[in-house]
Amino acid sequence: MNTEYTARALPTTIPEYLDQLRAALSGADMAMIQDALYDAEEYLRSELAEQPGKSEAEVIAGVAGSYGAPEEVAEIYRETEVTVNRALRTPRPAARPAPAVMAAVGAAAATAGSGPVLPPREPVPRSLLASFFGVAMDPHTYGALFYMLLSLATGTFFFTWVVAGLSLSVSLLILIIGIPILLLFLGSVRVLSLVEGRLIETMLGVRMPRRPTYTDRSQGWMQRIGAMFSDGRTWLTMLYFVLMLPLGILYFTVATTLLSTSLALVFAPVAALVTNQPIGIWIDGVNVGNAFWLWPLSVGVGVLLLFGTLHLARGVGKLHGAMAKHLLVRL
Amino acid sequence: MTELDAHLRKFQKELSTGTVSLALLAVLAKAPEPLYGYLIAKELERVGDGVLSGKQSALYPVLRNLEGAGLLESHVEPSVAGPPRRYYRINDDGRAALRQWIAAWNATRDSVESVLEGIN
Numbered sequence: 152m153n154t155e156y157t158a159r160a161l162p163t164t165i166p167e168y169l170d171q172l173r174a175a176l177s178g179a180d181m182a183m184i185q186d187a188l189y190d191a192e193e194y195l196r197s198e199l200a201e202q203p204g205k206s207e208a209e210v211i212a213g214v215a216g217s218y219g220a221p222e223e224v225a226e227i228y229r230e231t232e233v234t235v236n237r238a239l240r241t242p243r244p245a246a247r248p249a250p251a252v253m254a255a256v257g258a259a260a261a262t263a264g265s266g267p268v269l270p271p272r273e274p275v276p277r278s279l280l281a282s283f284f285g286v287a288m289d290p291h292t293y294g295a296l297f298y299m300l301l302s303l304a305t306g307t308f309f310f311t312w313v314v315a316g317l318s319l320s321v322s323l324l325i326l327i328i329g330i331p332i333l334l335l336f337l338g339s340v341r342v343l344s345l346v347e348g349r350l351i352e353t354m355l356g357v358r359m360p361r362r363p364t365y366t367d368r369s370q371g372w373m374q375r376i377g378a379m380f381s382d383g384r385t386w387l388t389m390l391y392f393v394l395m396l397p398l399g400i401l402y403f404t405v406a407t408t409l410l411s412t413s414l415a416l417v418f419a420p421v422a423a424l425v426t427n428q429p430i431g432i433w434i435d436g437v438n439v440g441n442a443f444w445l446w447p448l449s450v451g452v453g454v455l456l457l458f459g460t461l462h463l464a465r466g467v468g469k470l471h472g473a474m475a476k477h478l479l480v481r482l
Numbered sequence: 483m484t485e486l487d488a489h490l491r492k493f494q495k496e497l498s499t500g501t502v503s504l505a506l507l508a509v510l511a512k513a514p515e516p517l518y519g520y521l522i523a524k525e526l527e528r529v530g531d532g533v534l535s536g537k538q539s540a541l542y543p544v545l546r547n548l549e550g551a552g553l554l555e556s557h558v559e560p561s562v563a564g565p566p567r568r569y570y571r572i573n574d575d576g577r578a579a580l581r582q583w584i585a586a587w588n589a590t591r592d593s594v595e596s597v598l599e600g601i602n
Contacts, residue, residue, distance in 0.1 A: 190519060190542035193567060197520035217527060219537035231543040 161215055163208035165195045168221060175225035187228045194218050286461045294354035295468025296410075296461070299402035305350070306399025309343065309392035316340075317389070337379050344388045344479050357472030359480065384479070391478040402467065409460040416453025420446040502544050504587055507572060507580045510554065516569035519545060545570055553579050 162168040169188050176184045195218075199210050219227065286292050316336035323329030348359035379385055423430035423446070431438035509525050510517065517525070522545070523538040548554045553576035561567045572580070 186543075186546065187539075190539065193518070194520050194523065194538070194542075196561075197518075197567075217523075217538050219539045223537055224539040227537060227540045228543060231540070 161208075161212055161220065163211065165192065165199070165207060165211070168195060168211055171221035172224055175222045176228065179225075179229060187224065191218070191224060283462075284458060286458060286465060289465060291354075291356040291468060292461045292465045294356065295471075296406060296464040298350070298354040298471070299406040299464055299467060301350075301354075302395065302399035303403035304399075305347070306395035306397075309347070310396035312343065313340070313389050313392040334376060334379075337385060340385065340388050340392070343392070344384075347391075347475070348479055351472055351475050355468040355472040357469075357476060359476070387478045391475065398471070402471075405467075406460070406464065409456065409463065413453045413456035413460055416449045416456065418453075419449050498540070501587075502541065503548060504580075504583050506541065506544060506548060507553065507576055507583065510570055510572040511577060511580055516557070516571040518567040518569050520567075522570070548576070 162171050169192060172188060172191055173184060176187060195211065195214060198214055198218075199205075199207065202210055202213075205213075218224065316339065320329050320333035320336050323332055351357055352359040419430050422428065429438065505526060506522065509522055513525075519542050523541050526541070527538065545554065549556050549570065553573065554570045555573050556568050556570045558566045558568050
């Protein structure tokens with residue numbers, strides 16, 4: 152039945168089988184790969200436990216017929232992913248589909264060769280408390296926080312690059328040498344825009360372009376240069392880079408201030424216990440916060456402030472991602 | 483010959499995509515206790531013939547879909563044999579859906595059989 156797969160040697164151990172499966176699935180959605188590996192391991196280990204006399208290699212050879220060889224399994228998962236995506240796009244039917252609808256869906260599925268068309272489960276509404284502290288479980292929170300800290304460096308660089316490049320090339324336009332410098336500068340702005348897009352997608356989770364913008368190579372190079380000037384994106388990108396300096400300073404200042412304040416509040420009692428330094432809140436040289444009962448309050452306020460900071464970071468990340476998307480990939 | 487084989491495989495695949503979820507729901511509805519993927523696959527292998535005897539790796543995504551649609555419930559238990567196992571159990575929505583699916587299946591089977599009648 153599976154003659155086309157016998158050419159490749161079957162794996163002899165379960166880790167080898169999983170490695171082959173991972174290789175066969177490479178490029179697919181990471182979550183799906185994780186699911187597929189998990190399912191395969193469960194099946195293989197169960198089969199191994201069911202047949203104590205047999206070696207791992209024998210069990211895997213038997214499994215290739217029932218569960219499937221790694222390449223076949225990868226194929227099945229890839230197909231399922233496609234059909235599930237298709238199913239998720241269909242509008243959600245009524246909570247209890249009528250038999251006629253189900254029959255029609257079944258018939259459609261059979262003709263289209265798609266999998267079971269099942270409506271996605273609605274997300275369970277989370278409590279206010281869970282959603283407040285759940286921000287700590289969101290990887291984009293930390294990405295956004297790191298982006299806020301990093302943006303001081305990138306913002307300074309982008310700002311300097313644009314201001315220096317623009318003033319240098321424009322002032323040199325008086326001489327003929329300004330023209331190639333201007334063109335080089337405009338090209339560099341496009342490359343930097345792509346780099347910033349990669350940073351944003353990695354840290355903020357906003358989908359940004361992975362390839363440079365399409366240039367029509369059938370046009371002459373004079374036309375292509377002209378297009379670079381008339382393209383609004385060139386100027387919007389420069390605007391974005393200039394904006395990055397004040398924004399970067401703001402992000403960095405806000406992130407460091409809030410982080411250090413909240414962490415100081417959380418750990419002040421610990422510092423008071425392990426060191427002999429006087430702990431408190433000094434205003435004008437007077438310690439107004441050295442009362443013992445203030446310690447738990449300090450920790451509580453610190454924790455709230457810390458999670459508030461995380462929320463702020465995630466919000467800033469979303470806002471900044473939206474802004475970058477508009478300025479860098481508008482057209 | 484290979485052309486015919488390919489047609490047959492495609493047909494079997496299309497048949498199974500529609501029927502596998504019905505079979506999975508039925509197996510879980512009959513089971514007295516929650517089952518995990520491997521046991522469900524073995525159960526289908528034992529009773530199943532024809533399209534249901536396809537590659538068992540195809541069952542796992544369908545189980546996940548059925549759970550995602552709210553027709554099954556699941557919990558995880560540690561196992562000595564390997565990774566923790568996810569046990570599936572049918573819920574009330576699943577049983578209601580199964581009743582409707584059985585009706586739809588019977589209707590389809592009857593009409594297909596009446597169409598096929600007289601062909602040898």
